[in-house]
Amino acid sequence: MKKVVLSQTIHPDGMAALAEAPVHLVALQSDRPTSRETLAANMADCDILISMPGDCIDRALIEAAPKLKLIAQHAVGYDNIDTDAAAERGIVVTNTPGAVTEATAEMTFALMLAVARRIGEGETLLRNGLFFGWHPMQLLGIDLFGATLGIVGYGRIGRAVAQRAEAFGMKVVYHGRDNGMPLDALLGRSDIVSLHCPLNRETHHLMNRTRLAQMKQGALLINTARGPIIDESALVEALEQNHLGGVGLDVFEREPKVHPGLLNFRNVVATPHQGTSTWGTRKRMASRVMDNVSAFLAGKKPPNQVV
The missing domain is CATH 3.40.50.720 (NAD(P)-binding Rossmann-like Domain)
Incomplete structure (x- = not known):
């Protein structure tokens, strides 16, 4: 069973979908971005990371996660991810276009x-x-x-x-x-x-x-x-x-x-980066994330793959 690390709690519908998915879910629930140390410790043996814009997924963090195969960004922007390092490792990166x-x-x-x-x-x-x-x-x-x-x-x-x-x-x-x-x-x-x-x-x-x-x-x-x-x-x-x-x-x-x-x-x-902070938008973002994760688990190309 693949291990999925969720760096912060998402919309309840997304949490429910993850709970029902055939994965081992580790949800790092927090009201602020997860610390680098906590993220690194949990990514060491994870297969899929669901990341947030506040997570700095740099080369060092990617190289320290040898099993990582998918980074599903819970946002449309993915400038916080070292996509070159991900591409070199063959790690798929997805985002949530249209939802925001x-x-x-x-x-x-x-x-x-x-x-x-x-x-x-x-x-x-x-x-x-x-x-x-x-x-x-x-x-x-x-x-x-x-x-x-x-x-x-x-x-x-x-x-x-x-x-x-x-x-x-x-x-x-x-x-x-x-x-x-x-x-x-x-x-x-x-x-x-x-x-x-x-x-x-x-x-x-x-x-x-x-x-x-x-x-x-x-x-x-x-x-x-x-x-x-x-x-x-x-x-x-x-x-x-x-x-x-x-x-x-x-x-x-x-x-x-x-x-x-x-x-x-x-x-x-x-304002504190609240541009996408509506219930409907967060629900759509979670849905896009799950579409990408589900497709990946099924051996298909995720619909919102950027790398």
Whole structure:
């Protein structure tokens, strides 16, 4: 019987499916990412690992698991996995595409609206007893209607964001890997820039000091993709210089740590990587994971194999 290590508890439907599967399940239940030491100890003789974005599955960890044959990532992104090391060992890697699209697009707009309409500042004012009645110049924000939204990364999530933007009466421009306008042109034209590209060698610190400076004065920056796409030190500098009108972040460069400078600005809305945190999305993610695991156990190619 194959040993399956689950690095964190998933949706109850997924847990039930794993319990019924013909495997020896080791569920490392935790409300935070499993420590490297615990993961390594349990992976030493495992056949299948169900991993989370917070697990650093690097070469050393892979080489220390000689029986490992499948890494089923419980996410669409898999930048936390050393896919080169996995490929060299013939280890299959899968993800959960499509399951997170709508929730991430919704979270993008939640952040966009929160920053543009200064929701966080307004709630803080009210909770601190400083709301004295309507005032014509209180907490003025910016309109989404008529604004130009620049989408960086035009895959499933980028296109879902574009659909919502059109419903808001926004003008949409985009930069994709093989299509759309050049990134420099998009940055100079957009009132709001939203990041939806995967994290890889090319996109690490894509938004660096130079590119942040190319954004329009007072523009907003939203990131629900991966934290290291933005150089957070450069972002803090841009905020200190009042170059940006506001920032909405659901992901961070050194998660779970957040650059302390970011929390000093009232026009920064930061959430704890909750873009896919809905019951429906987690259920779909668990279902995709089980589809991949079940196919692998049956000797078939998993439907969402990326390596």
